Amino acid sequence: MVAKKKPDEARIVITGVGLTAPNGNNLAEFRTSLLIGKSGIQKFSVRYMGEVLAGICHFDPLKYQKKKELRRGTRAGSIAIYCAQEAIADAKLDLARLDKSRIGVYLGITEHGTVETENEIYEIKQFDYDVKYWSHHHNPRVVANNPAGEVTLNLGITGPHYTLGAACAGGNIGLIQGLQMLLLNEVDLALGGGVSESIGSFGIFAGFKSEGALASYPDPEKACRPFDKDRNGVVVSEGGCIFVLERLSDALKKGANIYGEIVGYATNSDATDFIFPNEDRQVECMKLALNKADISPQDVDIINTHGTGTMEGDPVECQAIREVFGEHPHAYINNTKSFIGHAMGAAGALELAGNLPSFEDYLVHPTINLDHLDPKCPLTNLVINEPRRIDKVDYILNNSFGMLGINSVVIVKKFEK
Amino acid sequence: MTKEQIKDKILEIIAQIMPDEDLSNLKGDIPIREQVELDSMDFLDIIMELRKRYGIEVPEDDYVHLATLDGSVVYLEPRMKNI
Numbered sequence: 001m002v003a004k005k006k007p008d009e010a011r012i013v014i015t016g017v018g019l020t021a022p023n024g025n026n027l028a029e030f031r032t033s034l035l036i037g038k039s040g041i042q043k044f045s046v047r048y049m050g051e052v053l054a055g056i057c058h059f060d061p062l063k064y065q066k067k068k069e070l071r072r073g074t075r076a077g078s079i080a081i082y083c084a085q086e087a088i089a090d091a092k093l094d095l096a097r098l099d100k101s102r103i104g105v106y107l108g109i110t111e112h113g114t115v116e117t118e119n120e121i122y123e124i125k126q127f128d129y130d131v132k133y134w135s136h137h138h139n140p141r142v143v144a145n146n147p148a149g150e151v152t153l154n155l156g157i158t159g160p161h162y163t164l165g166a167a168c169a170g171g172n173i174g175l176i177q178g179l180q181m182l183l184l185n186e187v188d189l190a191l192g193g194g195v196s197e198s199i200g201s202f203g204i205f206a207g208f209k210s211e212g213a214l215a216s217y218p219d220p221e222k223a224c225r226p227f228d229k230d231r232n233g234v235v236v237s238e239g240g241c242i243f244v245l246e247r248l249s250d251a252l253k254k255g256a257n258i259y260g261e262i263v264g265y266a267t268n269s270d271a272t273d274f275i276f277p278n279e280d281r282q283v284e285c286m287k288l289a290l291n292k293a294d295i296s297p298q299d300v301d302i303i304n305t306h307g308t309g310t311m312e313g314d315p316v317e318c319q320a321i322r323e324v325f326g327e328h329p330h331a332y333i334n335n336t337k338s339f340i341g342h343a344m345g346a347a348g349a350l351e352l353a354g355n356l357p358s359f360e361d362y363l364v365h366p367t368i369n370l371d372h373l374d375p376k377c378p379l380t381n382l383v384i385n386e387p388r389r390i391d392k393v394d395y396i397l398n399n400s401f402g403m404l405g406i407n408s409v410v411i412v413k414k415f416e417k
Numbered sequence: 418m419t420k421e422q423i424k425d426k427i428l429e430i431i432a433q434i435m436p437d438e439d440l441s442n443l444k445g446d447i448p449i450r451e452q453v454e455l456d457s458m459d460f461l462d463i464i465m466e467l468r469k470r471y472g473i474e475v476p477e478d479d480y481v482h483l484a485t486l487d488g489s490v491v492y493l494e495p496r497m498k499n500i
Contacts, residue, residue, distance in 0.1 A: 067436035072458070133469060136461045 008249035012179045013415060015256040016091025016244030017353050018083040022055030022237055022340045026086060030350075031357045033339065034365035035387050039221035040340045041235050047122065047202045049209075053220045054199045055237025055341035064154065074116060074141050075197035077150030079240035079346075080107055084151045084191050091244040091256060093189075095155060104187035105148040105161035106177040107242070108170025108194035110344035110402070112163065113142030115200035147195050159187050167402025168306070169267065170194040171241060171348025172410045176265045178245045188250060193242035196344035200238070204344075208234050211275065213310050215341075224342075225369040226307035226335045227314055227377040234308050235341030241349035259356045260396070260412040264293025270405025277313055282320035282399070282407055289397065289409035290324075297325045299395050300411070302364055303333045304351050306399040308342050315376040317399065322379070329380035331397075332390055335367035348400030352410060358393045359414040418497045424490050426497075430466045434459050445487035467493075471500055 017027045022040025024030030033040070044054035061070055061078045064085040070078060084105070088095060120138055127133040140146065148161040160181070166173040171194030178192025198204045208214035215233040217223035225231035251258055266288030270278035290297060303321060307314045325331055336351040337343075343350050358364060366383040373382070398410045418426070424445075431449070432440055438453045449455055463483065467473040473496050475483065482492035 068434075068454075068459075071434075071436065127469075133465070135465070136458060 008252065009247050010183060011248035011261055012182050012245055013248050013251050013261045014243045014259040014356070014412070015246050015251050016087040016093070017241070017259060017356070018086030018088070018090060019239070019241040019350060019353055020057040020059040020079060020082055021239045021343065021350050022057055025057070025059040027090070027353055027357070030354055034336065034354050035363060037366070037368050037385070038339070039368070040237070041220045041223055043220055044199065046205050047118070049202050049205055052205050053215060053217070053223045053235050055235060055239065055343065056199060057238050069154070072137060073150050074146055075200055075238065076109070076112055076147040076195050079197060079238065080147040080151050080195045080242065081154045083193065083195065083240040083242040084155060087191060087242045087244045088155075093244065098189065100156055101158045102188040103157045103159045104178065104181050104190045105151045105157060105159070106174050106181065106190060106192045107148045107163045108166050108172065108174030108345045108348065109144070109147065109163045110167050110170050110196055110198060111165070112144055112146055114203055115197050116141040118201055118203060151191065166345070166408070167404060167406050168308070168342065168344055168347055169400040169402040169406045169408040170345035171350060172265070172352070172398060172400040172408035173267060173348070175243060175245070175262070175349060175352070175410060176267065176408065178243070179262050179265065182245055182247055190245040191242050192245050193240065193349035194345040194347070195240035196238050196346045198236055198238060198344045204236055208236065215309055222369045224309050224338050226305065226309045226338050226367055227318070227374055227379070227382065228370045229372045229374040231309040231311065231314065231374070233310055237341035237343040239340065239343035239346040239350055241346055241353050243349065243353070258415040260359055261415050262410060263413040264289040264295070264411030265409065266292060267406065267408045270407065272405055275403055277316045277401055278405060279316045279320045279323070281405065282317060282401060283323050285407040285409050286320065286324045286397070286399070289411050293395070293411045293413070295395060295411070298330065300325070300331045300397045301390065301393045302355055302358055302396045303331050304355050304396065304398045305333060305335045306401045307335045308337055315374070317401070318377040318379050331381060332364045332388060333379050333382045334365055336365070338368045338370070348398060348408060348410070351400070352396070352398040352412065355396050355398070356412065358396065362389055362391070362393055364388045364390055418500050420490050420494055423493050423497050424486065427486060427489050427493070430463055433466070434462045443486060446485055448484045449486060450484070471497060473497070
């Protein structure tokens with residue numbers, strides 16, 4: 001099917017990527033890790049819980065922030081600043097020459113403020129919960145726009161900024177919001193993506209544990225096992241990924257390096273359960289995105305799954321993919337969480353970023369830690385444990401789903417010069 | 418605590434709050450805010466640290482006494498001499 005021709009002003013492209021993941025602090029490092037099977041999961045000590053498994057990022061926060069900024073701000077803010085600065089550098093943008101009032105910052109988050117609130121309660125515990133010891137920094141740290149706001153403070157951006165609370169679909173939703181604001185001509189450049197500082201919260205780990213959905217495994221690097229019959233839950237990770245998004249017309253004028261064009265996207269709601277996903281709504285969401293892209297399932301070359309490694313969630317997504325792509329099972333399917341765990345609000349953006357180099361190298365990174373495929377998760381062309389070279393990569397489809405039944409799908413097309 | 422010890426403790430707090438600043442040339446008689454980038458939230462950090470570390474409550478009306486390093490020592494000396 002041939003996509004209808006849109007004017008360049010109505011086509012949104014990715015011209016920069018900044019990221020930090022547990023196994024890489026820029027796209028090149030991250031991609032290499034995904035191709036050589038390098039995990040980023042390690043043991044981690046969490047307040048009240050002791051040792052758990054987590055994905056921890058090892059970027060240098062002082063690369064773009066002063067120590068005082070770090071002390072005042074949040075980890076999510078710091079991750080966001082690092083990713084935004086790296087994305088701008090990657091796009092070779094000179095901010096001094098841009099109208100900063102026409103730049104928007106749109107970041108997806110799973111939650112924000114949990115870490116800071118837990119820290120403050122822990123702090124005042126030593127003063128017998130006397131609230132006069134509660135920090136005056138609490139409110140600016142926990143407001144929901146904090147990570148995006150810290151980016152604007154750091155970079156002097158005066159255009160709009162806000163976060164989008166979208167559970168584990170946040171990364172895709174931040175990207176979609178950036179795209180929409182460009183299409184609405186609200187901004188001329190968008191920094192869109194997602195961030196997460198969730199490993200700083202014992203409550204996130206304890207919540208998954210109470211649900212019976214916190215992964216445990218003797219070898220931390222093998223703990224996140226989507227589609228494997230021995231999977232036992234989520235590995236919580238921190239991370240961030242921010243894309244520079246521009247209208248194609250602007251990108252061409254600048255001679256920008258174009259990673260790909262966002263041609264399809266969709267988001268919808270299950271309206272069925274707080275936690276458990278809904279196959280039919282996931283099917284609908286993928287179909288909506290395909291329709292938006294004006295392509296058919298057989299046009300998609302790579303499907304990056306949301307699969308978190310839970311017993312309940314993985315088979316639902318597999319069934320949804322089979323339903324959409326069943327008659328065209330040529331698309332290669334992979335999973336990024338198997339390497340880096342669940343980076344929550346950053347997951348969708350990171351997982352998309354890790355696949356973008358496939359447009360150039362024709363390699364599909366695998367899903368790792370898959371020793372025994374769960375019979376409930378039969379997927380044709382699942383790329384298992386080793387990367388696979390394929391002949392054509394024109395379209396990448398990225399699934400990200402979250403609690404309360406929020407679904408998101410993004411489709412990126414290879415940009416042909 | 419002696420006046421000198423109190424001064425050292427104040428500098429220790431300021432150094433914690435302003436880790437990027439070189440405090441070695443901080444003048445005692447010039448307002449701290451004129452010498453380093455100290456804003457109102459930083460100042461509240463000083464008040465909070467005095468509360469947490471030494472149990473000292475500084476009423477808002479007295480904040481003016483903490484404008485300079487020397488003034489801070491004079492103000493805090495009777496409150497910290499028995500610590």
